[in-house]
Amino acid sequence: DDVGGLLDSLYAEEIDFARLRAIAPADCAAHWESSLDFLKVVTEAWPAYLAAQNLEDPARRRARLLDAAGKRLARETGPVVVAGTTGSMPAVARLMAIAARLPQGAVILPGLDRALAADTRGWSMIDDGHPQAGISAALAAIGVTPDEVAPWPSSADAASPRGALISLALRPAAATDDWLALAAAAGAEDKGFARALDGVLFIDAAHEEAEAAAIALLLREALETPGRTAMLVTPDRDLGRRVAAKMRRWGVIVEDSGGTPLAGAAIGGFLRLVAEWLAAPADPLAVMALARSRFARFGLDNPGPLVGRLDRRLRGPQLTEDLAVLAAWLEGEDAGLAPLLAAFKDAAAHWPAGGRDETERVEIAALLDAHLAASERIAAGSGGAATDLWRGEDGDAASKLLSELTMLAPALGTIAPADYPQTFVQLISAATLRGADDAHPRLAILGPLEARLLSADLVILGGLNEGVWPSQPGLDAFLSRQMRKEAGLPSVERRIGLSAHDFAQLAAAPRVVFSRARVSAGTPARPSRWIVRLKNILQGANALGPFDATARLAAIAAAADRPAAVEPTPPPRPMPPVEARPRELPVTDVETLIRDPYSIYAKRILRLKPLDRLGEPIDRRHFGNLLHKAFELFTRDGVDPGAPDAFARLKVLLAKEARRRGIDGAFLAAWRSRFDDAMAWFLGFDRQLRDAGARSFPEAQGAHAFDIGGREFRLTAKADRIAVADGGARIFDYKSGSLPTLDQMTAGFSPQLPLIALIVEAGGFVDLGPRTVESFAYLKAFNRKEDGKDDVAASGDDARAIIARTEAAFRRLIAAFDDPRTPYLSQPRPQFLTDYGQYDRLARRREWGVEEGAE
Missing domain, CATH: 1.10.150 (DNA polymerase; domain 1)
Incomplete structure (x- = not known):
């Protein structure tokens, strides 16, 4: 971008590349020589490439065409009008000079500040960042003075109160020594700037969202007056999109002149998803993000059911990075997924053979061809063609852009295939799709450039923060400010001057709103220099307060989103009928019933099972x-x-x-x-x-029916290992994570092993028969300490006591839930609260947990 920007500037300003070496100052020659070596891309390689291709740089061609037009117009005797420009490029300035000297020629200058022009001292001190810098340069190029410029017959008085206020606020910095006196005089003449501020509002919102809400309210308010038009003007495309989104709450579609970025449109999103999947074809997240796209058809009329099945199979961790391995496993699990998997494998086959090697570099052209072929395979319908992908205006625009990109790709060189998704997004980042056809005819969201030739009853200037409007002047990666000046290049502040001119013109609208956000992207934002100057004058005259609409609009926006009444959500207390309650549980669920009964309600009564996350x-x-x-x-x-x-x-x-x-x-x-x-x-x-002569029973399964209150309740178990010797049984449970404590087992809060012991002693494990349980233990399988003190075990009398207490507690627990008045509460025991339970979202814990002080 830096090289391209310098190249454009050199051609536009008609500067000979040879001047670059000549301007290198002696005191930084070494640094300059290193930069110059890189600039050979500009000074030697680029012209050579153009010559070899029989091409011409667009900026140079434009200058030649303008000069040719000037020569032709110089012979004209009829009317010739040049309008809509301040002559920022030499070729344009030459054309303006020719038109100005023709018998019936005219140059229409946009927004000459006559108040400043009448002040010889102030006019002479205009710098590149001033709104009149472009016009001042154009007049000098044409060879006329400001007083020789005639006013347009039907234009408003250039010295109107608003125009005078803006002119004063943006007075050249070098001429502000008498600023306070001039402001006091202007304020006295206009009675506190009453006429200048007629129709003016200021918004100083807390953040971008609040700013967008306030602007949306003003646009919506404008529609209440029949025939009234309004436009938001801002260089901040994010702000424009926020406002457009908020207008949709009223069913109003506002066209954004910036259009929709292709990368953010539906078709651009699909192409991006394909690129990301090609770079990681076995990543479950990439697979499902692509499969869920509305463009993904996989050669089927209705791929939806298969996509749902694929989603369920891919839940959990990523098992492999190899698509072939993943596809083989998926087909083994669900043969019906074959059509989807075939499409994925066909699409991936287009990717170059070296495209999976992180050290390999591949031609961008080859990657782009593979990308588009894979996209069409995924998007192909049952007829075999990807007709839906390129259908409509968006599809047609995307197709044309990608065709152009394909033509240019051979010149783009090579990259690592893993970098292709980001490269593709960068390549299409500047492309936009046109706005909606059903946009409201009386509203618009415009950039400053598009707004120059338009007007509206209400003009809202949004995003008035430093770095946004005006934008931050970019640093030249190759030339210092002094070097740019010696080379004849414009200063980096000239763009600020052009922006300031747009601001000054728009600020003179009959009804105008100046809007900004105090916080942007989470950090404090500095107000635009123009707003600071304007407010300084108004605050000095104590004239700002009545025109600040921030509080009023914020209150309306808050009221629009405020419910009529706020009723706290109570914790869920489901009490299903006894016949709906489970009569059988595995021993692991008994602990859950103690700690989080709601999970048992959701799992065993509602029969809801939480899904694992993808990847x-x-x-x-x-x-x-x-x-x-x-x-x-x-x-x-x-x-x-x-x-x-x-x-x-x-x-x-x-x-x-x-x-x-x-x-x-x-x-x-x-x-x-x-x-x-x-x-x-x-x-x-x-x-x-x-x-020790023990006989082991791995993953032994058992069950026993308990008579509790005259009703049968069946308890099931699967023991990791039961070892039997001399008639006694020892129960073991392997743990890869944290282990329960002995106190928790004793208190009955971790009853898994004692309950298994009950089933063993009742003869519920058929292969063992009834056995006396001598001990039970949790064994830590991972990260064991050398002293072997990781395990939690109980044996002898301690084990007998825990088993007895556990049985009594288990009977009380089941009896309690056999009472239809007993609710299934969500994590009712504070000592066992967890940050996240599998069914917390269903229980809506975040809505009521804070109210109860539980979180």
Whole structure:
């Protein structure tokens, strides 16, 4: 961008490239030489490229055409009018000079400040940042003085109170030594600027959202007067989009002259999603974001049901980075997904062979061709053509832009394929789509450039903060300010002068609103220099207060969103009939019933199951499940834990289970050391049990029906491992995360193992028969301490006491929920509150938890 900007400036200002080397100052020659080496792209390579391609730079061609037009017009004897320009480029200034000297020629200057022009001292001190800088330069190029410019016959008096106020406020900085005296005189003459401020309002909103709300209210208010027109003028496209969005609440569509950025439009969003998916084809988030697009058809008439099934299968962690591996696993899980997976594989096949290698560099042209081919494959309907993708005005505009981009792509060089999504967005960032056809005819959102030749009954100047309006003058990456001046380039402040001219012209509208936000992007914003100057004058005359509409508009905006009454949401207290309540629970759900009964209501009565997140991180939970299965298979196979190959066989079982679940081996690498530690511990633990003569039952399943209050309640269990020796049973539960404490088990808040013990002693595990439980223990599988004090266990009399207390508490619990008046509360026990429960959103905890002081 910096090189292109310098190139444009050099051609537009008609500066010979050879001047660049000549202006290098001696005191920074070394730095300048390094910059000059890079500028050879501009001074040598670019002209050479144009010559080789038989092309001409657009700025240079424009200057030649303007000069040719000037030569032709110089011979004209009829009327010739030049309007709508201040002659900011030399070629335009030459054309204006020719027209001004013709017998019937005229140059129409927009907004000559006659009040300042009459002040010889002030006019002579105009700098590049002043609104009149462009006109001053144009008059000098034409060869006339301000007093030689005739007023347009039907124009308003240039010395009107508003014009005089704006002229005074924007007076050249070097001529402000008598500013206070001039302001006092103007205020006295206009009785406190009463006439100048007639029709003026100021908005000083708290933030961008409040500013957009206030502006939207003013636009909506304008529509209440038949025939009245209004326009928002701002260079801040985000503000324009915010206001347009707020107008839709009243069903009013306002056209934004900036259009809709292609990257933010539906078709642009689809193309971006395809690019992101091609860079990460097995990422569940990228897959589903693309599959959910309205353009994604996969060769089907109605892909919706299959997309829903695909979504359910992809829930959970990303299992692989290889699309082929993912597709094979998905087809094994659900063969009906084949049409979708075929489309994804066909689309991915267009990506260059080296496109997955992070070190590879590929031609942008090849990536773009692959991208578009993949997009059409994903968007193809049952007829095989992507007709919906390029349909309508948006589709047609996107097609034309991409055709042009495809033609230019060979000149763009190579990139790493992983960078392509960002590169593509950058390439289309400047492209926009036209506004809506059903926009309201009396409202508009315009940029300052588009507003120059338009007018409205109400003009709102929005985004009046430094860095926005005016924009921050960019720093030249290659030339200092002095270098630019010596080269004949305009100063970086000239753009501010052009913006100031737009502001001054628009500020003279009969009804105008000056609007800004005090906070922008979360940080305090400085008001525009023009607003600061204007307010300083008005505050000095104590004339600002009555014209500040901030509070009034903020109150109306707040009232529009304020409900008639605010009623706190009470915590849910569902009390389903007894016959709807569960008569069977696994032992793990009993703990949930104690700590969070609402979760049991949602899960067992409403039968709602929370979905895993797409692409959630692989963590202890997932790898803990892998270990559980590997331990089970090892124990069932009866492998001797002391055998030399025992560790290797356990690793094989783990890898097989990972493949069965679709987990790529690459994802196991980061956890390898912890897996190795856990497996080494398990082999030692297994050997101890076998040396003691214990017979093990891995993943044993049992159940027992309890008679509680004359009604049967069935309790089910799956024990990680039960070891039997000498008639007694020992129960073990592997944990990959945190373990319950012995106090929690004793108090009945972690009843899983004591309840399994009850089922064992009742003979509920058929393969074991009734057994006396000697002990039960939670065993930590990951990150064990060397002293072995990670585990939580109870044995002997302690175990017997915990079992007895647990049974009594369990019977009381079930009896309580057999009462139809007992509600299923959401996390009712403060000591066991969690930051996030699986059913908290359904219980709407964030709405009532704060009210009760629970969060």
